[in-house]
Structures are given as structure tokens and as C-alpha cells.
Amino acid sequence: MTNELTTWLDTLLAELDGIEVRRTSRRRLRVEVASDALPALLELLRGRASFVHLSAISCVDWIDAGQFELVYHCWSYEIQSLVSVHTRIPREPGVYISVYDIYTPAAFFERDIHEMFGVWFEGSPDLSRFILTEWDGPPPMRKDFDSEAWVNQHFGWQDYHPDWLKDLEARGGGIAVPPNEQRFSRRTVDET
Amino acid sequence: MTHIDQVPTPGAPLPVEIGVKAGAARTNPFARVFDELVRFAQSRSLFMLHYCTGCGAVELPPAMTSRFDMERLGIQPMVSPRQADILLITGYVSVKTLKRVILTYEQMNSPKYVIGICSCTVNGGMYWQSYATAKKLNDYMPVDIYIAGCMPRPEAVIEGLRGLIENIRTGRADAWKDYYRRYDYYLGNQQRLFGADWQTSTDVIAEARHYDLFGPATLGAHTALLEQHQRPLEALEMRIEIPELMRRRSRSDQDGTAQ
Ligand code: SF4
Numbered sequence: 001m002t003n004e005l006t007t008w009l010d011t012l013l014a015e016l017d018g019i020e021v022r023r024t025s026r027r028r029l030r031v032e033v034a035s036d037a038l039p040a041l042l043e044l045l046r047g048r049a050s051f052v053h054l055s056a057i058s059c060v061d062w063i064d065a066g067q068f069e070l071v072y073h074c075w076s077y078e079i080q081s082l083v084s085v086h087t088r089i090p091r092e093p094g095v096y097i098s099v100y101d102i103y104t105p106a107a108f109f110e111r112d113i114h115e116m117f118g119v120w121f122e123g124s125p126d127l128s129r130f131i132l133t134e135w136d137g138p139p140p141m142r143k144d145f146d147s148e149a150w151v152n153q154h155f156g157w158q159d160y161h162p163d164w165l166k167d168l169e170a171r172g173g174g175i176a177v178p179p180n181e182q183r184f185s186r187r188t189v190d191e192t
Numbered sequence: 193m194t195h196i197d198q199v200p201t202p203g204a205p206l207p208v209e210i211g212v213k214a215g216a217a218r219t220n221p222f223a224r225v226f227d228e229l230v231r232f233a234q235s236r237s238l239f240m241l242h243y244c245t246g247c248g249a250v251e252l253p254p255a256m257t258s259r260f261d262m263e264r265l266g267i268q269p270m271v272s273p274r275q276a277d278i279l280l281i282t283g284y285v286s287v288k289t290l291k292r293v294i295l296t297y298e299q300m301n302s303p304k305y306v307i308g309i310c311s312c313t314v315n316g317g318m319y320w321q322s323y324a325t326a327k328k329l330n331d332y333m334p335v336d337i338y339i340a341g342c343m344p345r346p347e348a349v350i351e352g353l354r355g356l357i358e359n360i361r362t363g364r365a366d367a368w369k370d371y372y373r374r375y376d377y378y379l380g381n382q383q384r385l386f387g388a389d390w391q392t393s394t395d396v397i398a399e400a401r402h403y404d405l406f407g408p409a410t411l412g413a414h415t416a417l418l419e420q421h422q423r424p425l426e427a428l429e430m431r432i433e434i435p436e437l438m439r440r441r442s443r444s445d446q447d448g449t450a451q
């Protein structure tokens with residue numbers, strides 16, 4: 001039964017146009033699909049091929065290509081294997097369609113991706129703030145977000161340079177990176 | 193939430209005055225004896241609220257239990273901030289957690305002491321570049337003792353606690369007074385993260401007056417901003433609505449009238 005289903009799935013996926021399938025290991029299948037065909041494929045996987053568990057949606061920011069890659073990880077308890085469905089959407093305007101109607105847990109993953117990458121999922125039930133309730137900056141997981149600059153704008157640094165360390169340094173020892181060359185401890189001091 | 197540009201930048205921190213001035217004039221010779229006694233007692237019965245924010249908390253169980261045994265120093269865990277003396281921050285503090293830490297800190301009764309365990313509380317530690325974690329804990333509340341390390345061993349934790357005990361006994365552990373004396377500075381740093389409408393449920397300025405610690409740096413640009421956005425604090429209405437209790441009470445009322 002299990003084998004039958006696997007064979008059936010392989011055949012089916014091979015038959016479909018416009019998708020690229022690669023079996024990366026015995027239990028993993030990597031599928032690349034155009035963004036407009038993805039919901040249909042998920043529906044097929046869930047409805048016909050026992051992939052009832054959407055374990056995560058992940059997002060990759062390909063900033064040079066101007067694209068977001070969305071990866072839907074679907075698990076089947078029956079064939080004990082994972083299908084990761086990859087799709088790419090344009091980075092601007094970063095809008096995609098929700099798969100909440102196919103997999104309910106997608107609501108959480110989409111909300112998370114919306115918060116971290118700013119992708120808007122049409123039809124997702126709730127895209128309000130999720131984990132970063134105190135956040136007012138740009139979506140922080142985008143590649144163009146400069147975390148270090150943000151940190152330097154919002155936080156101060158402790159200068160730790162006690163006398164015993166100075167003594168050590170006078171004798172040629174001390175910590176490996178001199179404090180004024182450390183990226184973090186003096187950067188703000190240098191710039192002002 | 194307001195943007196950071198709307199919050200004035202807090203000035204450079206004033207030098208912290210720690211400890212009683214040597215030879216501070218005391219008119220009553222016995223007052224000092226009594227003070228010393230009180231401080232000794234305080235240093236030997238400390239209740240600790242450990243706010244286990246980060247991974248450094250892992251070293252606390254061995255420090256507390258029979259291997260290193262904090263209790264032989266007179267330090268016991270306490271469950272509520274109202275009854276605790278020490279606030280122990282064990283590890284990185286995310287911005288979200290920081291809000292709760294400040295609320296907890298303000299709820300504690302004075303004198304209160306803050307210990308920052310782990311490098312993350314000192315300078316962000318390995319999360320120095322992270323947008324989500326606060327870097328210097330003493331920007332947001334006065335810290336008595338830092339125990340650096342990633343993570344510090346229980347020996348170091350015990351050593352730090354002994355340092356605090358010693359500071360309390362000799363009257364040098366009064367960082368908490370700084371929160372009242374320079375409330376504007378701390379509030380300013382908090383507002384930079386949480387926005388101009390940040391408000392806690394504690395009236396720190398009134399407390400500063402109560403403890404006689406109201407000083408020139410208590411108020412400033414940031415407390416003015418707070419006043420602008422402040423919603424008045426109201427006591428919560430007390431109401432008991434347990435259906436079973438109400439039913440029983442109304443039944444006994446009826447019985448009472450029947451007799
Ligand atoms: S200093 Fe190290 S052990 Fe402590 S909270 Fe930071 S990362 Fe964790």
C-alpha cells in the first residue's frame with residue numbers, strides 16, 4: 001500500500017506540467033512549482049495523497065533576484081515522507097494567496113511570515129502582530145534590514161575597560177581584539 | 193506606537209553615587225549601631241525573585257539546590273515581586289520581556305536589588321547584533337551586580353550573591369535609590385524602545401517623594417512626555433462573582449428572613 005502510494009505520487013507528479021520534482025532522499029521530495037499552481041498542488045497533495053500535515057511554511061528572501069521563496073513542508077503519516085513545495089513570488093509587492101482554506105494551521109505560519117518578511121497573504125484570517133508586539137521597524141528578516149544600524153540607533157553600549165585589563169594590556173596581553181577595534185563596543189563612540 | 197524620533201534622546205548617564213559617604217555626619221551615635229544591625233539582618237534574609245529570561249537560568253538549579261545551596265547564605269526563592277528583595281535577571285532580555293521585567297521591578301518594595309547574570313545582560317552578549325534583545329540592562333533599571341559569563345558557573349553566581357550580601361551589609365547596595373533620583377533617564381531609555389505612550393502601573397514619581405529621594409533629575413523631558421500621554425491610574429473594582437457562592441448566600445438570606 002505504502003509503496004503503491006509512493007509510486008502513484010511519483011507518477012502523478014511526473015505527469016503534471018510546469019513542476020519540477022526531485023527526490024532528494026528516500027523520504028523527501030522537492031517540488032518546484034509556479035506560484036499560481038501551488039494551491040492546486042497542495043489541494044491535490046492533501047486531498048488525494050494523504051499529506052494532511054503542513055508542518056511549516058518557510059520564507060527565503062532572494063534579494064538579488066528580487067524574489068521571495070516560499071516553502072511549504074507537507075508531511076504524510078501514511079507514506080512517512082515529506083514533500084517540500086517551493087515557489088517564488090516577486091519581492092515587490094510581496095503579495096500571495098493564503099492556503100488557510102486547505103491547511104488551517106497555515107494561518108499561524110502566514111502571520112509569522114507577514115511579520116518577519118512583510119509578505120501579505122490574501123485571504124489569511126489574521127495578519128496582525130504576532131510575536132514582535134513591540135516592534136515598529138521594517139520587517140526584520142528581510143535582507144535589506146540592517147540589524148546592526150538599528151541596534152546602534154536604539155541601544156547604548158557598556159564600556160568595559162577596567163584597570164586590571166589595562167594592566168594586562170600594558171604587559172602585552174589582554175583580550176585578543178583591542179576594544180577600539182571591536183565592532184560593537186566603540187562603534188557609536190567613534191561615529192559621534 | 194510612536195516612532196523613536198518622537199522621543200528625546202536621554203542625556204549621558206550621570207555618575208552614579210554608590211554607597212554611604214564615608215564619615216557622613218550622624219548626630220545620634222546610636223543611630224549607626226541600629227543601622228548596622230538592620231543592614232546585617234537585611235543582608236542575611238534575602239528573598240529572590242528569579243526572572244529566568246534566558247539560557248543562563250540553567251545554572252540556577254544547581255546554585256539553589258543541595259550542591260551549592262543558596263539557602264545557607266539566607267537566600268530563598270520567592271514567588272511574588274511584592275515580597276522579594278532581589279530581582280535576578282538570568283540572561284538575555286528581549287524587548288518584549290524587558291517590558292515585563294520593568295513592571296516586575298517597579299512592583300517590588302524598596303530596598304530592592306537587581307542582579308544581572310550572564311554577559312547578555314551586560315552588553316547583549318552573543319545577541320549584541322539582534323534587533324530583538326535589549327543590550328544594557330542598567331539603561332532601564334539600576335543594576336547592583338553583574339555576573340558576567342556565558343553562562344556563569346554556580347560558583348560565580350554564589351560569589352556574586354556574596355558580593356551583594358557584603359554590599360548590603362556595608363550599606364553600599366543602594367542602586368535602587370538611583371531609579372528614583374534619575375527616573376527621567378531610565379524612563380527615557382524605556383520610551384526609546386516602547387514609544388512615547390509607555391506607562392507602567394506604578395507612580396514612580398510619587399514613590400520617589402515617599403522615599404524622600406525626589407531630586408533634580410527625577411523629572412525631565414521624558415516625564416513630561418509621560419504626563420502628556422498618561423492615563424490616570426485607577427484602582428480595580430473588587431467584585432466577587434462565584435455563582436455557587438452567590439446562590440448559597442441568597443439561599444441563606446432567604447432562610448434568615450423566613451425564620
Ligand atoms: S550570556 Fe550566554 S548563557 Fe547567558 S543568556 Fe546570553 S547566551 Fe545565554
